[in-house]
Amino acid sequence: MxxxxxxxxxxxxxxxxxxxxxxxxxxxxxxxxxxxxxxxxxxxxxxxxxxxxxxxxxxxxxxxxxxxxxxxxxxxxxxxxxxxxxxxxxxxxxxxxxxxxxxxxxxxxxxxxxxxxLAQRLTQQVEEQVRVIKKAQQELYESARLRAVGQLAAGIAHEINTPIGFISSNLRVANDYLDELEASLPHNHEAVMLFEDFHALLDESSSGTKRIARIVSDLKTFSNIDQADFAACNINALITTACRLVQAEHHQVLPINLDLGELPEIPGYPAKLSQSLYNVLDNATKSLDTEGHIRVVSRVKDNILEVLIEDEGCGMSEDVLARVFEPFFTTRDVGAGSGLGLSVARDIVVAHRGEIRIKSRLGEGTCVALRIPVN
Known part of the structure; x- marks a missing residue:
């Protein structure tokens, strides 16, 4: 940096x-x-x-x-x-x-x-205190990260939304002027080709402004700007936002296949659930080599809302799988990962009375299931 x-x-x-x-x-x-x-x-x-x-x-x-x-x-x-x-x-x-x-x-x-x-009689109290402190550490890290993302999103939204509004408005006016100009000029072959190219340029610019506006909207959704802390959550919308943000980090070339079923809205914390989905997707992307896909499935089964995130990456051994939820445990190089992604994701899902299940085999990929009760 x-x-x-x-x-x-x-x-x-x-x-x-x-x-x-x-x-x-x-x-x-x-x-x-x-x-x-x-x-x-x-x-x-x-x-x-x-x-x-x-x-x-x-x-x-x-x-x-x-x-x-x-x-x-x-x-x-x-x-x-x-x-x-x-x-x-x-x-x-x-x-x-x-x-x-x-x-x-x-x-x-x-x-x-x-x-x-200390004496044996204090052992149980000490262990309980350590657990409380570790939980506070995870919450502090999660809060700091969400706050940083929220500040970044707010700055981007403030700086980009206003000029994008001007650009979009001017492009619409330019299109109208072009239509009027086209109607008033003779229609020879060269003029028709010129107007077609001009319309294509304006349409491409308009598409670009819409894409920028969508990215800003995704960042606002991810950081929970303009939303109540506790609200009805559209899980499919949160999945789509998290996928777009992950793909944006990979210049839109990351292959993610979505198979989203009809889901009821559930009460919860949208930003925290977005963070949980993003953490799991981020782990999946880092497990892929130059090839491989990620598949995301959402469904309701036995009154349980399930989100399955499957990757075709390197997978995990049984020893690693047994420790994936340990805070600060990571198999990546020093500085490449904090070891808190899955730990934070699990705590968020547990806070919504759910659970995370992981199936993985070395060299065959990983499937992470986030399961949250509908009621």
């Missing part, structure tokens, strides 16, 4: 693939090809970010159009930079909370060892 004082390069803000895509879109909008270079050939316009020149944009266009394209490129970099900053802040907040939990856990273990040296 970069420090806040580091100077960003163009590749830090946008991947080469996204840079190429942005140049392609600018070319389609202006009708002239664009080229990004590190040096000024005398006809290029500088692309600046935080007062630094990151590159030079070349195009055979009038100066006004050329500069407008540069400003648009810089606007994209601006929001990419804001996203990077938000990601850094979220990472540091989560890491600080995890270090704090490690310190408290070490203190608990030291306290447990001290009390075990």
């Amino acid at each position: 970069r420090n806040y004082d580091d100077d960003y390069t163009l590749d830090d803000l946008l991947s080469p693939a996204h840079q190429a895509r942005l140049l392609e879109l600018l070319g389609k909008l202006s009708g002239a090809p664009f080229l990004l270079s590190e040096n000024n050939d005398g006809t290029s316009e500088p692309i600046e970010f935080s007062l630094d020149t990151l590159g030079w944009l070349q195009a055979e266009l009038p100066t006004e159009q050329h500069q407008a394209a540069v400003r648009l490129y810089e606007l994209v970099l601006f929001y990419a930079g804001k996203y990077r900053l938000a990601a850094n802040l979220h990472h540091d907040t989560t890491e600080a909370s995890y270090l704090e939990l490690q310190q408290k856990h070490a203190a608990v273990q030291a306290s447990e060892e001290k009390y075990r040296q």
Whole structure:
């Protein structure tokens, strides 16, 4: 993770693939090809970010159009930079909370060892106290993570919703103007092709704004913004939101097959249930190799609402399976996992009077069943 004082390069803000895509879109909008270079050939316009020149944009266009394209490129970099900053802040907040939990856990273990040296009559009280502290640690970690996600979602919603509203409104007006312009001009072949391309560009832009609005809506649902703490929960909607968020982390290429049945709404905490579903899905994605699918099934069976999350990943041995719900137990490399995902997911489901069952075989994948009573 970069420090806040580091100077960003163009590749830090946008991947080469996204840079190429942005140049392609600018070319389609202006009708002239664009080229990004590190040096000024005398006809290029500088692309600046935080007062630094990151590159030079070349195009055979009038100066006004050329500069407008540069400003648009810089606007994209601006929001990419804001996203990077938000990601850094979220990472540091989560890491600080995890270090704090490690310190408290070490203190608990030291306290447990001290009390075990006391008389036999105090043993039962010490063990009970340790269990209470461990539960408080898990709740603290869960609360900190949800709070961080909620703050991030609120910031994104505030920054994005207003300009997206402007863009959507302007695109609709542009479509109307285009219809009027099309009706007033002669209909030769070149004009028809031009108007078709223009309509396609506007439709694609409108689709993009809707997708951004949907992502913001998913984040708000996930972090429980604008919802009561305890409410009627639409489990299928929470599953869909969690899947979209997981897929967004994998650039929409993660194969998740949904088989959602008709479910009644159940009373509960939407954000916490979303967190539980997300944790299980996140574990499933990390178990996959380059190939493999995830299947999510929801159904009601014997008055029990079931959510099955099956993956075709590496699976678990019997020894690992016996310890999956232990706090801070993880099979991943140091720093790659906190060991609290399934532990937090289980506690959330248990708080809703449910249970989690796991079936897994090494090399054959895993099936996690979240079961919550309908009534």
